Amino acid sequence: MNDRSPPDAFDDVNEAVGAEWEAETTPYERIRHVIAHTYDFVTAATVAEDARTAPKTARKHLNTLVDEGFVTTTSGEHGGAVFRRSPESLVVEQAADILDHYSSDELVTRVTELRDRLTDLQGEFGVDSPEELAVEQTNQTLSPDTSTRDEIDPETVRKWKRLRRNLAFANAALSIENAERFVDGDHNVADDSLPA
Incomplete structure (x- = not known):
């Protein structure tokens, strides 16, 4: 009990x-x-x-x-x-977070690495984007010639999209950092010296 x-x-x-x-x-x-x-x-x-x-x-x-x-x-x-x-506020928030965690030199290195990995994927599959890869996969599936059909791992497509997104955010962070440096470093720039 x-x-x-x-x-x-x-x-x-x-x-x-x-x-x-x-x-x-x-x-x-x-x-x-x-x-x-x-x-x-x-x-x-x-x-x-x-x-x-x-x-x-x-x-x-x-x-x-x-x-x-x-x-x-x-x-x-x-x-x-x-x-x-808004997508713009998300990009700015993500870029600010990146700037809090990486130096300018680290970001430049990271951007180079991401670009190299994207170039490798483009060369490996012979297309410029994961969307084109999906179209290519569909075309192969619909093709009566099954000898050319290669199964593409969905994780590869997700990885490619992540790499592209991360590169965009890293580039945005670098752009913001450069713009802030310009604003902070050039207080004496006259308005008429800016290109039209």
């Missing part, structure tokens, strides 16, 4: 954490946090629910974030506005 008593009733942990988050942050901060992790278009009401605020408040702050370039918007299925994190 078991003489243990049943456990005490407990509050919903998610609700407790949500209430604490709501108490410690402003609606703007919660909305920015929610939309920072939103990559598909959603309504202001959806953001409001996740951010524990009213749809009208969410819409107001989302429009502010659109003006700041952090969010992009379009018309939804029924004509209302829908929102998601």
